[in-house]
Amino acid sequence: MEAAQLRDLQQQISSGQFETALQRCRSALAKNANDIELLYMAAVCERYLGRFDTALSDLQRIKSLQPEHGRALQEEGHVYRDSGNPEAALRAYALACQYNPALIAAWRSQLQVLQQSGREAQARYVQTRLQELEALPTPLLAAMDLIHQGKLLKAEDICRQFLQKVPHNVEGMRLLADIGIRLGMLDDAEFLLESAIRLAPDHTGARIDYINALRKKQKFSLALEHAEHLLTTDPENVQFRSLVAVERMQTGDFEQAIRTFNHVLEDLPRDPITLTSRGHALKTVGRAKDAVNSYQLALKHYPSHGEAWYSLANLKTYRFDESEVDDMLAQQRNPNLGYMDRVYLSFALGKAFEDRGDYEGAFHQLATGNGLKKAQSRYSADRMREEFEAQMRICSNDLMSRRHTSGYDAPDPIFIVGLPRAGSTLLEQILASHSQVEGTLELPNILTLSQRLRRGGDSLRRGGDSLGENDRGAKPESGQNRYPAILESLSDAQLRAFGQQYIEDTQVHRHGTPLFIDKMPNNFRHIGLIKLILPNAKIIDARRHPLSCCFSIYKQLFAEGQEFSYSLEDVGRYYRDYLELMGHWQAVLPGEILTVQHEDVVDDLETQVRRMLDFCGLPFEESCLRYYETERDVRTPSSEQVRQPIFRTALDQWKPYENYLAPLKAALEG
Secondary structure, three states: OOHHHHHHHHHHHHOOOHHHHHHHHHHHHOOOOOOHHHHHHHHHHHHHOOOHHHHHHHHHHHHHHOOOOHHHHHHHHHHHHHOOOHHHHHHHHHHHHHHOOOOHHHHHHHHHHHHHOOOHHHHHHHHHHHHHHHHOOHHHHHHHHHHHOOOHHHHHHHHHHHHHHOOOOHHHHHHHHHHHHHOOOHHHHHHHHHHHHHHOOOOHHHHHHHHHHHHHOOOHHHHHHHHHHHHHHOOOOHHHHHHHHHHHHHOOOHHHHHHHHHHHHHHOOOOHHHHHHHHHHHHHOOOHHHHHHHHHHHHHHOOOOHHHHHHHHHOOOOOOOHHHHHHHHHHHOOOOOOHHHHHHHHHHHHHHHHHOOOHHHHHHHHHHHHHHHHHOOOOOHHHHHHHHHHHHHHOOHHHHHHOOOOOOOOOOEEEEEEOOOOOHHHHHHHHHOOOOEEEOOOOOHHHHHHHHHHHOOOOOOOOOOOOOHHHOOOOOOOOOOOOOHHHHOOOHHHHHHHHHHHHHHHHHHOOOOOEEEEOOHHHHHHHHHHHHHOOOOEEEEEEOOHHHHHHHHHOOOOOOOOHHHHOHHHHHHHHHHHHHHHHHHHHHOOOOEEEEEHHHHHHOHHHHHHHHHHHOOOOOOHHHOOHHHOOOOOOOOOOOHHHOOOOOHHHHOOHHHHHHOHHHHHHHHO
16 A cells, blocks of 8 residues: 555544544555554554454464564553553563563553552563653654564664754663664764763763673773773672673673673563573583573573573584474463563574474574564565675776785785675684684674765764774765775875774784784675775685585574575575676785685595695694684574584585475576
């Protein structure tokens, strides 16, 4: 239904023409049964007409399509309230406020139910939160609502316009920074939040937002410093202690983080988030059995906590028993299960069914989980293809040969690039076992720089530019002169400055070795940028058999940044486009990229180890063959595998699913 028709429907509902509006909704739904706006308006009409069961059926349909649809949950609360079920109404209102905090009607209705039932403590909390929201300027409340509906660009426009009129409004700056983080504009978000806490040093929310932004930028030491500052203001505050524990974990101080999590659990012994976070820390330091115990304790108290179920599955070595599978299936049937809890459970059940040889059931669960993620994704394979083509067009042989000595000449970084699940963690572990090489993390610096260049003058910063003098960049003259096109116009001095900034910014992850590894897989899309700013950087392309790699991607739930992974067709197209782009880089940068095939590493470890060390200009060390003995923190899904000697069992894991992989094969073949 077109926008004008939707507006007309809304007007009919507002004027009380419920039967007429309902008939129009039903007629349109006969052509598109999954139209969420129409389902929502139909439910509103049914409620006003007193047809509560039908209204709930419509709302349940919405929740099956978008489990965290705040307005649907708010309307569900209204239905239960009007039909005389205050407890169910209260649950629905609470979920609505959790998924969309800008829904003032849900807060007010929740408060009314709490006051009527005499729950004074809960009522006071809700009333405080409601007062905070009601104090927000109307544009900011509207922007908050749009953010939680996923309408980020509209929300950004509203925030920008508001801050032009009220430039020092901290809440406006926080909202705009939130949008920036969601859009990947981390530099601008950091700048806004840093400015906000300078304006309001005692604003706890702004400082917590700043800590989260610093963590996203992997400025872990600074994030810890601000978390510890909060704790000094209130040493008994459990939230502040939890923040300190998380930041200690990020800085690599896992033992202290675990002790701090234990301290938090003295006050909150059943908190599933703390128990799960502690499990992550234990897993990272290799204490898998203790990690399992922590995840299981979280589930004992909160069996709907999907992240804990998935964390057990993501250990790779854990096998669910029948009672656990039954518990997960029971949770899946819970109509009010949250969106991410449902996603986590689907992937965990995929692992459980695979372990017992039920590949049909496993694939069904994987398809369910990926389908939920795909429904909320804005990924477009066509747009990604256009980005790859732009890289090949701009980063031509002429540009790369003409500017091959323009950047900063530090030889320190070894970039391991490629697709996820292609064996890059294994290559990192092998190289990090060398005395002259340090493994770090999947560093965001190159992606952040590319985003800054792409965004050009459209900075989130009030009155500023995302390529200002402090960023050592060049301001594009027009929207046509942005990344990657801007690479043609950057001066030698600017390229050197970008390279030097990369080395300086990544110093926080290093502890004295001459070389270090940056294992961000998606950097393969930016090899031209890397070689222009760091001409002496080494680049290793981790590659794996297409079906093996692509299906492994499809069955892995990534935290973020891999939106192509939610459909077999998208994965196949991405792999095909990756091969073409890597072929381009090999052509314009001859001898500058080493391709390492995972199957070759499995078949002949020593030969491939010597190839990599020779490529990096390093002498052979026996420790690289015994990489599984190297004690270091590994934070990727392959953490348990790289602590074992090399094995072949993962090479053919896709074969039992071959009957389901026709869309993948077709996409790979083009």
